[in-house]
Amino acid sequence: MSVLTIHNLWKSFGGNVVLRGIDLEVEQHEVVSLIGASGSGKSTLLRCVNLLETADDGTIHLDGEEITDPRVDVDAVRRRLGTVFQAFNLFPHMTVMDNITLAPRQVHRVGRAQAEEEAHELLRRFGLADKAGAYPDRLSGGQQQRVAIIRALATKPRVMLLDEVTSALDPMLVVEVLAVIRELKESGMTMILTTHEMSFCRDISDTVCFLDGGVLLEKGPPEKIFTEPEHDRTRAFLGSVLESGRF
Amino acid sequence: MTADPVWVKSERQRERERVLASQGRRTASVATISTILFVALVVTVVISAPGWPRVQETFFDPEMFLESVPAVADGFLINIKIFLIAEPLILVVGLLVALARGTRSPALFPIRALATLYVDVFRGVPTLLVILMVGFGLPALKLQGIPNDLVTLGVIALTLSYGAYVAEVFRSGIESIHPSQVAAARSLGLSHGKAMRFVVLPQAARRVVVPLLNDFISLQKDTSLVATLGLMEAVRQAQIIASREFDYTSYLVASLLFILLTIPLARYTDHLSAKARKRQGS
Numbered sequence: 001m002s003v004l005t006i007h008n009l010w011k012s013f014g015g016n017v018v019l020r021g022i023d024l025e026v027e028q029h030e031v032v033s034l035i036g037a038s039g040s041g042k043s044t045l046l047r048c049v050n051l052l053e054t055a056d057d058g059t060i061h062l063d064g065e066e067i068t069d070p071r072v073d074v075d076a077v078r079r080r081l082g083t084v085f086q087a088f089n090l091f092p093h094m095t096v097m098d099n100i101t102l103a104p105r106q107v108h109r110v111g112r113a114q115a116e117e118e119a120h121e122l123l124r125r126f127g128l129a130d131k132a133g134a135y136p137d138r139l140s141g142g143q144q145q146r147v148a149i150i151r152a153l154a155t156k157p158r159v160m161l162l163d164e165v166t167s168a169l170d171p172m173l174v175v176e177v178l179a180v181i182r183e184l185k186e187s188g189m190t191m192i193l194t195t196h197e198m199s200f201c202r203d204i205s206d207t208v209c210f211l212d213g214g215v216l217l218e219k220g221p222p223e224k225i226f227t228e229p230e231h232d233r234t235r236a237f238l239g240s241v242l243e244s245g246r247f
Numbered sequence: 248m249t250a251d252p253v254w255v256k257s258e259r260q261r262e263r264e265r266v267l268a269s270q271g272r273r274t275a276s277v278a279t280i281s282t283i284l285f286v287a288l289v290v291t292v293v294i295s296a297p298g299w300p301r302v303q304e305t306f307f308d309p310e311m312f313l314e315s316v317p318a319v320a321d322g323f324l325i326n327i328k329i330f331l332i333a334e335p336l337i338l339v340v341g342l343l344v345a346l347a348r349g350t351r352s353p354a355l356f357p358i359r360a361l362a363t364l365y366v367d368v369f370r371g372v373p374t375l376l377v378i379l380m381v382g383f384g385l386p387a388l389k390l391q392g393i394p395n396d397l398v399t400l401g402v403i404a405l406t407l408s409y410g411a412y413v414a415e416v417f418r419s420g421i422e423s424i425h426p427s428q429v430a431a432a433r434s435l436g437l438s439h440g441k442a443m444r445f446v447v448l449p450q451a452a453r454r455v456v457v458p459l460l461n462d463f464i465s466l467q468k469d470t471s472l473v474a475t476l477g478l479m480e481a482v483r484q485a486q487i488i489a490s491r492e493f494d495y496t497s498y499l500v501a502s503l504l505f506i507l508l509t510i511p512l513a514r515y516t517d518h519l520s521a522k523a524r525k526r527q528g529s
Contacts, residue, residue, distance in 0.1 A: 050434055079436035089431035093449050102445060103435035155435060 082152030142173030341413030
């Protein structure tokens, strides 16, 4: 059974239709990338999945439970999802350690000692062992984003949602964040990510989805999407990416 | 391996520093001279005024000054007491009202409406009127448990009035926190309440310290309004002396006491906002 099933999802913002009947299934351990131009609906799709946006129509099932049901406990749904944002959104008034342990302690009721031990282990794993006591504004962008990923991981989510997590970083820092995501894939984490880093996307994805004007135009393994796309729109998008030197 | 370059100050830089130092000296002397001239001008104008001898006699009488200090200072202790009790109460009321105005749940609609009404009313009514109505109105109800001690009534009135201002200060602080912070907290599974408590409020509190302290400086002065209820605080004491002796030096004493109380808080506020500016700049 798939971890996440999206069926006929529609969403508009005041007359502007952003998602037009999206269908998508995500299997356990699968990495799904959403690509497409800005405004194609990638981020909105992720925000619908973690219920930051309410879909206008259609259903989303997480582990067989319909999370688009208005009676669902949104906090309980979000507890099973880990979200990482383009702008990191770390809590500036908390140390790295407090950022990471806030949700385990306050939401999952883990004791302080255990939460901190697990956080230390994650920090070690991702090369930030010496940053536990630092405040976010003392870290580089790449370090902040790695902390944000650890913060999401600390709640042991079923699915990670990564929304353009490298877009705010310069190339040197992109590399270190991508290494973290690679490691997550190797550990078997189920992920949906939106990205503009095409070579990375090709490298890491099991499935690539091309969104165009709110429609999921084409979906398939990266070898197929990147070498012999079916649609002209996909070809045009990949062509422009190639031309801008981002491949 | 080549050695790191070592900085030897150039002749051009030394010349620049000499020019800057001499410019600094000139700025300082210009400031001193203009201050002396300004003060001299003000003093001359006041002293040469036709009524000055009379004013000097009734406002600046050294003997009366010393004589009225004990009574006025005694009353001033009551101002300090009111201020110290009212301040934490105002913080609590302000925070609760601000939070009530930010609730979303339909079950809490009455609370939200009540909080909005409270802020509208008590920000609109002059503090003096609130003090008069609470001071004379509450005891007149003759309800059991209603205090008729003037200090308590004064504290209630000031808390009601200033709670409304402080609620708005808190609310603007809460609204100044970027929605992405709430989105991040909610995405981690934190409820609205916990996102407020752990993520929004601690950041908002830091931003509202300076406007809050400004309101408290204003509150320190407004404790004197409780005099209208007949409470023997500093201003009332000064008034009594003034009407007994036909000499207003006691007002000067009261003013100085208020200034002594507010200046440290004012400087502290300046210090905090300078620090905040520096932090934002870095």
